[in-house]
Amino acid sequence: MNPPRHFNLLARLLHWSMAVAILAMLFIGAAMVVSLQHREQLLDLHRPLGLAILLLAIVRLANRLRNAPPPLPQDLPRIQVFMAKASHWILYGLMLAMPVIGWAMLSAGAYPVVVFDGFNLPAILPHSAVMYGILRPLHGVLGYLLFFTILGHLGAALFHAWVRRDEVFGQMAKGE
Amino acid sequence: MATPTPRRGSYLMLLPIAGIVGAIALAFAWNGGWIGNHPLKPQDMIKTVESNGSPLPGFRRAHSKGVCFAGTFTPTPQAAALSTARVFTQPSTAFIGRFSSPGNNPYAPDAKAPVRGMAVQLKTDDGQEWRVAMNSFPFFAVSTPEGFNALNQAMRPDPATGKPDPEKLKAVVAQHPELLKFQAWSKTAPVSDSFGNTRFNGVNAFHLIDAKGAERAVRWSMRPRLPMVALSPEQLAKADVNFLSEDLAKRLASGPVLYDMVMQFAAPGDPVLDPTKAWPDTRPETTVGTFSLTQSGPQVSGACRDINFDPLILPKGIAGTADPILHARSAVYSVSFNRREREISSGKALDATGQKESTR
Numbered sequence: 376m377n378p379p380r381h382f383n384l385l386a387r388l389l390h391w392s393m394a395v396a397i398l399a400m401l402f403i404g405a406a407m408v409v410s411l412q413h414r415e416q417l418l419d420l421h422r423p424l425g426l427a428i429l430l431l432a433i434v435r436l437a438n439r440l441r442n443a444p445p446p447l448p449q450d451l452p453r454i455q456v457f458m459a460k461a462s463h464w465i466l467y468g469l470m471l472a473m474p475v476i477g478w479a480m481l482s483a484g485a486y487p488v489v490v491f492d493g494f495n496l497p498a499i500l501p502h503s504a505v506m507y508g509i510l511r512p513l514h515g516v517l518g519y520l521l522f523f524t525i526l527g528h529l530g531a532a533l534f535h536a537w538v539r540r541d542e543v544f545g546q547m548a549k550g551e
Numbered sequence: 552m553a554t555p556t557p558r559r560g561s562y563l564m565l566l567p568i569a570g571i572v573g574a575i576a577l578a579f580a581w582n583g584g585w586i587g588n589h590p591l592k593p594q595d596m597i598k599t600v601e602s603n604g605s606p607l608p609g610f611r612r613a614h615s616k617g618v619c620f621a622g623t624f625t626p627t628p629q630a631a632a633l634s635t636a637r638v639f640t641q642p643s644t645a646f647i648g649r650f651s652s653p654g655n656n657p658y659a660p661d662a663k664a665p666v667r668g669m670a671v672q673l674k675t676d677d678g679q680e681w682r683v684a685m686n687s688f689p690f691f692a693v694s695t696p697e698g699f700n701a702l703n704q705a706m707r708p709d710p711a712t713g714k715p716d717p718e719k720l721k722a723v724v725a726q727h728p729e730l731l732k733f734q735a736w737s738k739t740a741p742v743s744d745s746f747g748n749t750r751f752n753g754v755n756a757f758h759l760i761d762a763k764g765a766e767r768a769v770r771w772s773m774r775p776r777l778p779m780v781a782l783s784p785e786q787l788a789k790a791d792v793n794f795l796s797e798d799l800a801k802r803l804a805s806g807p808v809l810y811d812m813v814m815q816f817a818a819p820g821d822p823v824l825d826p827t828k829a830w831p832d833t834r835p836e837t838t839v840g841t842f843s844l845t846q847s848g849p850q851v852s853g854a855c856r857d858i859n860f861d862p863l864i865l866p867k868g869i870a871g872t873a874d875p876i877l878h879a880r881s882a883v884y885s886v887s888f889n890r891r892e893r894e895i896s897s898g899k900a901l902d903a904t905g906q907k908e909s910t911r
Binding site for chain 1: 561562565567568571576578591593594678679680857858859864871875882883886893894896897
């Protein structure tokens, strides 16, 4: 069987919808912690969107493990192959870890984990100042790491599309 | 199948790529308050109160001195008609809470505290939660967070005199004339001898939402059952540093201390978004329940220490208004909580966690 030439439809749909959701999430998160007036409104978006990203990321990881991605170009330098693979696993790791850390951090801080008015998730950690004091800064630092990884991913995608002009960008941009 | 070698593009195309990536990075940096003109941030307000004294690690940045308490809330039969919140239909709800004194010195003498705070956390069997943060003043000092920050900046002790510069304070009052009313109140308000006979006011307005979805704007307050007993200036001068928590423990040893929670309803046209404007005493009121305090204990080891009494943590059936002070309180308390929990977590808060006796 020949390797696929494109990511499957589910992978492409999840990629582009989650690209919008995660970028929106990062902007919402960074804005809400410095906002005096809109923290509550932004937080009311941040929590359900984070839960949605977690659920989509689980579907996405399962799809990725069951369906081999299209191969990278054979002439791609080894350092770029390494960076492509490493950055993809960082992206997968962070899109799964960030919502879980957010949920765990709220649990450790004794905050109610409100998804929408009247519906809360249960705590996944006991109330603990020690855990909250670790997880809260970690959530912020990893948020910035995710943002910079996405910027690198975008830059690399455009490099494939406009400089190398190879098949990589099209593998995610269009189907068979 | 051999992939045909694609025709390479010019490396000049790196310029638009760098432009796109750079533009998104700049937008993100502005959005996160790192660059450009940003409106007043909660971190700026915390910086103001931190630099007005020398905050101790692990303690709240404001209202640092406090004592924990616990007890039971029992709603009145009238409450359920006003809001669908479970706390008004559940027969009784356990709560924890905290009384506090202003400033960032956790060892300040109680007699010097111009105002007092009371906060409670109620968790009901439907998983909902209500955090209430009240003060002993009947209305807030300024209408906006910017005004409050300017006031705190003006209160900073002048290094030369050790006291705030009166000229700076005058300038803030000129900008925020609503402060005159607060100054007049604080000069004349009697100081009571107990937390248990102090009235506490929610100050900000909230909405109660009933089963039909109708919203009523309210301000809540805690009305002590114990009669007010004012301390004379001579008694205040002699009062023990911690007379308030000592009095509370003594009273609780012989029985619960009770407060009635009263909702005051706004009339059409009453200012809902301005906490400096109290509504007239003639507005209709309903008692929604009784808070019965049964225990108290030091905050260094108490359950109230690691709770952020964010006044926008509300159950279904109660909602916040757009009052800018209310939203700023929520944002600023969060920054204070993050900083002190970090300090506790990293072992820098031995005073705040009771692992070391204070040297102050």
